[in-house]
Amino acid sequence: EIVLTQSPGTLSLSPGERATLSCRASQSVSSNYLSWYQQKPGQAPRLLIYGASSRATGIPDRFSGSGSGTDFTLTISRLEPEDFAVYYCQQYSSSPLYIFGQGTKLEIK
Amino acid sequence: EVQLVESGGGLVQPGGSLRLSCEASEFIVSRNYMSWVRQAPGKGLEWVSVIYSGGSTFYADSVKGRFTISRDNSKNTLYLQMNSLGTEDTAMYYCARILPFAENFDYWGQGTSVTVSS
Numbered sequence: 548e549i550v551l552t553q554s555p556g557t558l559s560l561s562p563g564e565r566a567t568l569s570c571r572a573s574q575s576v577s578s579n580y581l582s583w584y585q586q587k588p589g590q591a592p593r594l595l596i597y598g599a600s601s602r603a604t605g606i607p608d609r610f611s612g613s614g615s616g617t618d619f620t621l622t623i624s625r626l627e628p629e630d631f632a633v634y635y636c637q638q639y640s641s642s643p644l645y646i647f648g649q650g651t652k653l654e655i656k
Numbered sequence: 657e658v659q660l661v662e663s664g665g666g667l668v669q670p671g672g673s674l675r676l677s678c679e680a681s682e683f684i685v686s687r688n689y690m691s692w693v694r695q696a697p698g699k700g701l702e703w704v705s706v707i708y709s710g711g712s713t714f715y716a717d718s719v720k721g722r723f724t725i726s727r728d729n730s731k732n733t734l735y736l737q738m739n740s741l742g743t744e745d746t747a748m749y750y751c752a753r754i755l756p757f758a759e760n761f762d763y764w765g766q767g768t769s770v771t772v773s774s
Contacts, residue, residue, distance in 0.1 A: 582760035584701075591750055591764035592693075592701065598758055635701055639759030643716050645691070645703035 549573055549640045551648035559656040566623040568651045570636030575616045580639035583612055583621045586650075587632045595634075596621060623653075631655050658682045658763050660751050665768030672741050672772070678734040678751030678765055686729045689754035691761065692736045694747035694770075702747075705736065706754065718744075741772045 550573040560566055570581070578599035584592040594603040596612035599619055609624040623630055636648040659681040668674050676692070692704040705715045705725040713725050724737040734751050748769050752761035 580759045582758065584761075586701075591766055592761070593764070594760060594762050597755065597760045597762075603762065637701075637760060643703055644706060644714055645693075645759070645761075647701040647703065650700045 548642060549576060549638060549646055551636055551638055551646055553634075553636060553648035553651045555651060556649075557652045557654060559654050560626055561656045562626050562628055564626050566621075566626055566630070566653055568621040568623075568634055568653070570614075570619040570621070570648050572617045572619075572638065576638050576640070578615045578619070581612075581614070581619050582637045584635045584637065585630075585632045586635065592635065626653075628655075658753070660753070660763055660765035662749065662751055662765040662768035665749065665770045667771045667773065668741055669774050670742055670772055673737070673739045674741065674770060676736040676738065676749055676751075676768055676770070678736075680732050680734070680753075683753070685727050685732050685734055689756055690725075690727065690734045691752050691754055692723075692725060692734075693750045693752055693761065693764075694745075695750070695767075696744075696747045699747075704749070707734070738770070741770075743772050746770060746772045 552571045554569045581599040583596040586592040600612045611622045633650045662678045664676040691706040707713045707725045722740045726735045748767040750767045751765045753763040755762045
């Protein structure tokens with residue numbers, strides 16, 4: 548069973564700074580099926596990135612994804628106040644079919 | 657605009673049952689992959705179940721044998737029948753559409769809350 552480990556658990560930054568979030572898989576996975584989501588308090592998750600590096604519809608270009616194999620990264624180039632939220636990576640696998648990382652909380656410093 | 661609206665959550669005693677519904681707008685449920693994802697209070701996301709357009713269904717081990725996913729094509733609605741509920745099933749339950757080529761969740765409902773407690 549593949550496990551996705553996100554780091555750090557909490558990231559404290561200021562608006563305007565660059566955020567780098569990591570998602571590491573316990574074994575090599577297909578980048579075609581690696582996605583990132585943003586979740587704000589009291590809201591459903593929102594798809595940000597799919598296929599490791601493609602932005603979903605309507606997602607600002609300050610969000611970018613990269614990586615392959617076991618290591619994937621979500622980068623937010625210049626943080627806006629509305630970007631402070633919890634971020635999850637997700638992978639399609641064999642069992643269970645859909646796996647989420649445990650999340651990274653991005654908080655205002 | 658694509659919309660997913662869940663309903664059916666509530667308070668139920670351990671061992672009880674509940675059926676969640678998810679009504680879709682602006683797309684056809686039966687022609688898409690549809691899923692349930694849950695989130696326990698203060699915790700992360702956990703995939704629960706999926707039904708593919710062809711009708712195949714799959715479940716997380718934690719709910720296998722207790723939960724059943726289904727759909728009603730005439731109502732364009734997805735369901736999750738939950739039986740033998742335990743306190744560990746307390747969570748917000750989201751329905752979500754899956755993009756087949758990327759196997760991710762592109763549209764989500766607002767969620768319906770399930771609390772299992774005596």
